Amino acid sequence: MKAVKRELRKRQETNGDCGGCCTRIGSWEFATGTICNRKDAKGLEPSPMTPLTGFEIASCTKPFVAVAVLLLLEAGKIRSLDDAIVQYIPQVLQAAEAHPECGTRTIAHLLSQRSGLHDFWQSKAFIKAFKQQGRDRFWPPEDCLLYVLPLKPSFEAGTSYEYTDTNFVLCGLLVEAVGGQSLHAFLRERVFDPLCMNQTYMSYREQVPEGDVSHRYEGSKSLHA
Structure with missing residues (x-):
């Protein structure tokens, strides 16, 4: 060997x-x-x-978030993946002073990376703040969205593909709003524990x-x- x-x-x-x-x-x-x-x-x-x-596992977290969204769809708490996100998380969009077109993006657009929403990791202002405030700072998802949601999407929804973390940050917030509990608690209860994923956890949110x-x-x- x-x-x-x-x-x-x-x-x-x-x-x-x-x-x-x-x-x-x-x-x-x-x-x-x-x-x-x-x-x-x-x-x-x-x-x-x-x-x-x-x-x-970094961005391998995204499939877990997608599973959470689909579990809520299966339970009937999300009516359709073609629903606009503003129907579920209007307070998130309002707090971020989102561009009007952002709210028209559907859950399917987010999951398929076809929303046109900008990636906060590509924002110079966010990167500057990230470096200044230290790599160990926990960034609430709402804080990250402040840097990109006010911007007009880069293309019409569904017409192109662009990989961004913003899409799945919004999906995570949607899970919390619809599921009635934190994302890490939902994943622990509905995914990790049933699958005996005992060494899997969300950093900054759960005990390491x-x-x-x-x-x-x-x-x-x-x-x-």
Whole structure:
């Protein structure tokens, strides 16, 4: 098995694309690499990863939010995915002083990334505030929306595709408004616990399970340093 790992690493180093292979193994559990967490930024040595190492899943959260929306649709609490979001979260749009066209976007537009709403991660004003206020600050979703909802959408809904976090921030707020509980509580009760996802949690919102958590880099720069 060590030889397999060495060969996979060698191919990965020489191949600019993401390589992979398919093999049938009765049972195989291994980990390779090191964990770089916030403590490491202070000069401590990173610890090796294990099969139990947790990972920040970042935008892989979006499918979970989509599941939450569909559960509410299945329960009849959302009438249709073609409903405009203003029908469910008017107070969110009002607080953000949203452009009138933003409220006409449907739930389906948000889920399919075809709303034309701007991404707050592409807002220079948001990035400046994010850097000034520290990477460890918890940003309430409503605060993020202030930077983009006042803007006219970049294209007519449904006519193009543009991946943005804004769409799923709004979906999360919709889940809270319609489901009557926080997003993390809804996911815990309806998704994580039923599926025995005992090591899955929402950072900043829930107690972190014991153990180190590996996280993202952009190039050589840690996003949490």
